[in-house]
Amino acid sequence: MRLVGRLLSVGIVIAAAVMVWPALQRQRELQERLLAEAERAESAPVPWPADPEPPADPPAAGDEADPAEREPRTYWRYVDAGGSIHFVESLERVPEAARDGAKPITLARESGQRAEPTADRAPAARRRPRAARPFERVASSPAPRRPAAAADVVVYTTSWCGWCRKTLAWLDARGVEYENRDIERRAAWRDELIEKTGSTSIPVVEIDGELVRGFDPARMDAML
Known part of the structure; x- marks a missing residue:
């Protein structure tokens, strides 16, 4: 009778182990995967921060048109x-x-x-510079056509x-x-x-x- 009781106890333990083992296995795999991702993140190069954009040049004094204009x-x-x-x-x-x-x-x-x-x-046509007129022109002499x-x-x-x-x-x-x-x-x-x-x-x-x-x-x- 005692032998039967022990066998039942052993069977219960084995059944419980069979049911719990897959869950433990999945938890272990998840921990290993998270650990591997953490190691990859630590080993990845850190990007160098980009240089800040230079400030825009202020408009020159002559560039701003007077509102009255x-x-x-x-x-x-x-x-x-x-x-x-x-x-x-x-x-x-x-x-x-x-x-x-x-x-x-x-x-x-x-x-x-x-x-x-x-x-x-x-x-x-493109305008040419005007030539200076001679001051010695005589009024009585007509300009040529x-x-x-x-x-x-x-x-x-x-x-x-x-x-x-x-x-x-x-x-x-x-x-x-x-x-x-x-x-x-x-x-x-x-x-x-x-x-x-x-x-x-x-x-x-x-x-x-x-x-x-x-x-x-x-x-x-x-x-x-």
């Missing part, structure tokens, strides 16, 4: 008794007789310095000016290469016209540095 400017356009067109910066500067017909025009200011404009009309393409011509206009259109048509009919600067499209061109003539009357044709005010075919023909 970018704000649009408003001018008043009026026609005087002689039919000439003028632009002024305030309504108070318009003569009382012409104030009823004065109209405000807003022009966007260009940031930075005056840029070299491109031609609006006929594709003009030159081919139209030899002259350096700039025309100051607006899109709605009838006399400006006549001037451009006259130049086109004679094959004259010119640069059309609409003073309502760029404030820099308007300022340029004021600098050269002291006013905003248009049209103005500049031929090799000499100015022709208004539509004057005879004088333009003599200068080209």
Whole structure:
């Protein structure tokens, strides 16, 4: 009887061992795998930290445009008794007789310095430097006639000016290469016209540095 009891005890122990052994085996394998991964992590090279990005250079003093330079400017356009067109910066500067017909025009200011404009009309050739004119020219000796393409011509206009259109048509009919600067499209061109003539009357044709005010075919023909 005692032998049977001992055999039963041994059988129970063996059965328990058989049931527990796979779990112990899996736990051991998991520990070995974790240990191997830890060893690989320790042996892996540590990446060198990247160099910090250099700080951005502060903008130069001349690079930042004055906000006032970018704000649009408003001018008043009026026609005087002689039919000439003028632009002024305030309504108070318009003569009382012409104030009823004065109209405000807003022009966007260009940031930075005056840029070299491109031609609006006929594709003009690259402009050559203007040669200095001799002071010893005698008024009675007429200037020699030159081919139209030899002259350096700039025309100051607006899109709605009838006399400006006549001037451009006259130049086109004679094959004259010119640069059309609409003073309502760029404030820099308007300022340029004021600098050269002291006013905003248009049209103005500049031929090799000499100015022709208004539509004057005879004088333009003599200068080209």
